[in-house]
Amino acid sequence: MEPEAEATRCGFVAVLGAPNAGKSTLVNRLVGTKVSIVSRKVQTTRSIVRGIAMAGRSQIIFVDTPGIFAPRRRLDRAMVETAWSGARDADLIVLMIDASRGFVSEVTDLLERLADVPHPKILVLNKVDLVKREELLALAEQANAMVSFTDTFMVSATSGDGLDVFLAHLAASVPAGPWLYPEDEVTDVPLRQLAAEITREKLFERIHQELPYQATVETERWTDQKDGSAKVEQTIYVTRDSHKKIVIGKGGAAIKSISMAARKEIAEIAERPVHLFLFVKVREKWGDDPERYRAMGIEFPKD
Numbered sequence: 001m002e003p004e005a006e007a008t009r010c011g012f013v014a015v016l017g018a019p020n021a022g023k024s025t026l027v028n029r030l031v032g033t034k035v036s037i038v039s040r041k042v043q044t045t046r047s048i049v050r051g052i053a054m055a056g057r058s059q060i061i062f063v064d065t066p067g068i069f070a071p072r073r074r075l076d077r078a079m080v081e082t083a084w085s086g087a088r089d090a091d092l093i094v095l096m097i098d099a100s101r102g103f104v105s106e107v108t109d110l111l112e113r114l115a116d117v118p119h120p121k122i123l124v125l126n127k128v129d130l131v132k133r134e135e136l137l138a139l140a141e142q143a144n145a146m147v148s149f150t151d152t153f154m155v156s157a158t159s160g161d162g163l164d165v166f167l168a169h170l171a172a173s174v175p176a177g178p179w180l181y182p183e184d185e186v187t188d189v190p191l192r193q194l195a196a197e198i199t200r201e202k203l204f205e206r207i208h209q210e211l212p213y214q215a216t217v218e219t220e221r222w223t224d225q226k227d228g229s230a231k232v233e234q235t236i237y238v239t240r241d242s243h244k245k246i247v248i249g250k251g252g253a254a255i256k257s258i259s260m261a262a263r264k265e266i267a268e269i270a271e272r273p274v275h276l277f278l279f280v281k282v283r284e285k286w287g288d289d290p291e292r293y294r295a296m297g298i299e300f301p302k303d
């Protein structure tokens with residue numbers, strides 16, 4: 001007789017951390033597919049993006065939260081609240097600290113707030129490739145003195161150092177239960193939302209000014225064509241006419257470069273040729289419009 005298969009496990013893991021801690025890099029690496037946007041600039045993740053990792057008989061669903069930081073604008077406040085609500089719904093909370101930056105104020109704030117959260121909490125010190133061992137141990141000790149973490153891991157999300165052990169730990173820690181997603185599904189974020197995030201990332205990379213932080217991208221239409229390609233129409237919303245000029249660039253140079261780079265990446269993810277059409281529109285107060293928040297999958301904040 002066949003031995004009975006080991007029971008399945010499945011759970012939600014919220015990854016919290018200050019902007020730039022490396023949360024997206026970690027989730028992407030564990031999931032093995034690019035599901036969340038990585039950028040050298042801070043605060044690129046505006047929506048909760050889930051990546052799903054399979055490890056043995058366990059399914060681990062990551063809730064990759066926006067960086068948590070002191071909110072100033074309305075949109076920022078909305079992101080912070082969305083991040084915390086993701087954490088409240090999760091089975092486990094992972095706090096990621098960029099060990100090369102140590103206890104910056106955002107980290108201290110997070111630790112203070114986490115102290116009262118009842119979920120099992122795991123500490124991950126990231127970027128160990130940049131830090132001496134003694135410093136890591138001191139950091140771990142300090143953080144554990146403020147919050148009772150069940151476990152502490154030291155990893156490098158870019159090199160992959162320590163990630164196997166960490167993933168195995170998560171696999172064993174999520175609750176027993178049936179898988180919520182088909183085994184081969186890595187993300188439940190619709191392609192059109194991913195496509196918008198990709199274009200936004202290209203905007204960040206090409207326009208080195210404050211402007212992209214106030215810009216947002218939406219996929220207005222996604223049409224699968226008979227020839228197997230997709231026609232994708234997106235709008236880049238900016239807050240001022242002068243910003244529109246910057247995004248378009250001299251003779252359209254900037255927008256062309258954004259479009260080419262985004263098209264290539266969207267085609268890779270969609271696994272089909274893509275025709276990308278980008279429009280730039282000025283919408284002065286999009287930060288105060290509830291509809292825009294819904295489009296990005298985050299809650300409109302009440303003052």
Ligand SMILES: Nc1nc2c(ncn2[C@@H]2O[C@H](COP(=O)(O)OP(=O)(O)OP(=O)(O)O)[C@@H](O)[C@H]2O)c(=O)[nH]1
Pocket residue numbers: 017018019020021022023024025026037038039040041042043044045065066067068126127128129130155156157158159
């Ligand atoms: N040296 C080193 N760099 C890393 C490591 N992990 C991430 N990074 C870099 O840190 C930067 C930020 O990484 P992200 O994954 O975008 O950070 P995030 O926490 O998701 O950032 P937000 O989306 O802004 O909240 C990127 O340039 C990464 O390549 C690591 O282990 N070592």
